Amino acid sequence: MYNPKSHVATEFISDDEIQDTLAYADANKENAALIDQILEKAQLHKGLNHREASVLLACTLPDKNAEILGLAKGIKEAFYGSRIVLFAPLYLSNYCVNGCVYCPFHGQNKHIPRKKLTQDEIRREVIALQDMGHKRLALETGEDPRNCPIEYVLESINTIYSIKHKNGAIRRVNVNIAATTVENYRKLHEAGIGTYILFQETYHKASYLKLHPWGPKHDYDYHTEAMDRAQEGGIDDVGIGVLFGLDKYRYEFAGLLMHAEHLEAAFGVGPHTISVPRIRPADDIDPDTFDNGISEETFEKIVACIRIAVPYTGMIMSTRESMATRRNVLDLGISQISGASVTSVGGYAGTDRDSLESNQFDTSDKRTLDEVVRWLMELGYIPSFCTACYRAGRTGDRFMSLCKSGQIQNCCHPNALMTLKEYLEDYASPETVALGNRVIHEKLTDIPNERIREVVGKHIDEIAVGARDFRI
Numbered sequence: 001m002y003n004p005k006s007h008v009a010t011e012f013i014s015d016d017e018i019q020d021t022l023a024y025a026d027a028n029k030e031n032a033a034l035i036d037q038i039l040e041k042a043q044l045h046k047g048l049n050h051r052e053a054s055v056l057l058a059c060t061l062p063d064k065n066a067e068i069l070g071l072a073k074g075i076k077e078a079f080y081g082s083r084i085v086l087f088a089p090l091y092l093s094n095y096c097v098n099g100c101v102y103c104p105f106h107g108q109n110k111h112i113p114r115k116k117l118t119q120d121e122i123r124r125e126v127i128a129l130q131d132m133g134h135k136r137l138a139l140e141t142g143e144d145p146r147n148c149p150i151e152y153v154l155e156s157i158n159t160i161y162s163i164k165h166k167n168g169a170i171r172r173v174n175v176n177i178a179a180t181t182v183e184n185y186r187k188l189h190e191a192g193i194g195t196y197i198l199f200q201e202t203y204h205k206a207s208y209l210k211l212h213p214w215g216p217k218h219d220y221d222y223h224t225e226a227m228d229r230a231q232e233g234g235i236d237d238v239g240i241g242v243l244f245g246l247d248k249y250r251y252e253f254a255g256l257l258m259h260a261e262h263l264e265a266a267f268g269v270g271p272h273t274i275s276v277p278r279i280r281p282a283d284d285i286d287p288d289t290f291d292n293g294i295s296e297e298t299f300e301k302i303v304a305c306i307r308i309a310v311p312y313t314g315m316i317m318s319t320r321e322s323m324a325t326r327r328n329v330l331d332l333g334i335s336q337i338s339g340a341s342v343t344s345v346g347g348y349a350g351t352d353r354d355s356l357e358s359n360q361f362d363t364s365d366k367r368t369l370d371e372v373v374r375w376l377m378e379l380g381y382i383p384s385f386c387t388a389c390y391r392a393g394r395t396g397d398r399f400m401s402l403c404k405s406g407q408i409q410n411c412c413h414p415n416a417l418m419t420l421k422e423y424l425e426d427y428a429s430p431e432t433v434a435l436g437n438r439v440i441h442e443k444l445t446d447i448p449n450e451r452i453r454e455v456v457g458k459h460i461d462e463i464a465v466g467a468r469d470f471r472i
């Protein structure tokens with residue numbers, strides 16, 4: 001039985017409800033009158049439920065599809081402006097006791113060297129990341145209670161926050177580790193993590209069981225209920241996602257939105273972010289083995305429909321995607337991208353000469369952070385290194401009410417400009433500096449509140465002569 005408030009996985013992600021939703025969407029994919037009604041509701045910028053959004057995703061009418069993309073762009077512009085937040089993943093350990101068939105870290109893979117960073121190696125990795133200009137990380141580990149226990153993750157977070165090198169600082173550490181207990185989530189919360197991220201991989205239970213044939217991750221219910229335990233442990237910023245390519249995308253889309261509705265219904269706050277990873281080639285993995293790959297056009301439509309359905313939820317795209325794909329979907333709803341990512345353990349500082357052979361997957365976008373930052377500005381975006389909300393305690397529903405109040409332009413926009421100025425002063429190439437200073441000068445005038453505009457202008461001058469870490 002479908003019950004979004006229930007804490008039982010198969011009730012808030014009810015297979016019957018998803019099948020029924022897909023049948024409803026299929027029956028109405030050319031129903032222009034219904035699609036118009038849904039689009040009208042979406043224009044209020046208050047989101048859609050999984051059934052309505054699934055109709056938009058299934059829609060085959062070209063003119064309505066053009067409207068869907070246009071609406072997504074409008075919502076993106078209204079809620080996020082032209083800011084794109086940047087981050088990098090940091091792989092701590094690739095030991096893993098799970099059997100995920102799409103991931104080369106799976107426990108039976110004998111080709112890849114296994115590695116866990118020491119605290120000294122973490123220091124070197126973090127300094128390499130700081131020297132590129134990164135301020136926000138996503139920690140990644142395989143699941144292995146013996147080689148990579150929670151105490152190691154906590155110690156590593158502590159190390160990362162403590163590293164000060166030149167003007168560098170990691171100001172927000174998000175964590176993408178395996179589903180765990182309420183007690184461990186509480187410890188992560190106390191260690192000061194930003195978002196806890198966990199991908200569902202697939203919401204389809206039968207496929208999930210086949211794709212995760214052994215190891216603790218085989219337990220679908222435990223995995224699917226992870227965010228409930230994270231909330232119970234005090235983490236109110238959680239990030240969800242599926243690995244597109246494993247199962248049918250329309251099923252996954254409905255599942256993702258039902259998960260978001262469940263978090264809203266049960267805890268009063270939806271997910272902080274939704275990630276949209278697609279499966280990539282990796283050591284012993286050929287993505288063509290999975291026959292649910294999606295075209296570029298479908299990928300764009302998924303991003304647009306998520307943007308319309310959950311306007312307040314950030315959307316993350318990684319370097320799994322190429323520069324061309326990233327360009328095409330940025331304005332449809334993406335708010336965060338990774339830059340200059342390395343998916344091996346120890347790959348940033350090159351502390352391990354084997355490290356590049358232990359990539360989790362092949363990245364598609366291999367540009368430097370400076371190139372990504374300049375490219376974003378050339379496309380009209382403002383690259384942002386902002387971490388202000390989390391540091392000011394604006395998490396969970398407090399962050400959501402900031403979004404809903406429309407104050408983002410007086411808050412996130414100024415913070416984006418100030419953190420971009422820091423980046424230009426400390427890390428950028430002369431070409432990026434020249435363009436960046438022009439962008440900052442132009443975009444300052446977009447701050448609606450006159451007093452805030454003046455304060456930010458003053459701070460930007462102060463950053464030019466050495467001051468750091470201002471925030472609104």
Ligand code: SAM
Nearest residue numbers: 102103141142176177178199243279280282361
């Ligand atoms: N081990 C933890 C887990 O599985 O939840 C978290 C870290 S894992 C390194 C991060 C994510 O990488 C996984 O959730 C999975 O979706 C993704 N991934 C694994 N293999 C991949 C592949 N071949 N291509 C793209 N993404 C992949």
Ligand code: SF4
Nearest residue numbers: 096100103105106142
């Ligand atoms: Fe291990 Fe995560 Fe890879 Fe699965 S996806 S094998 S749990 S690292």
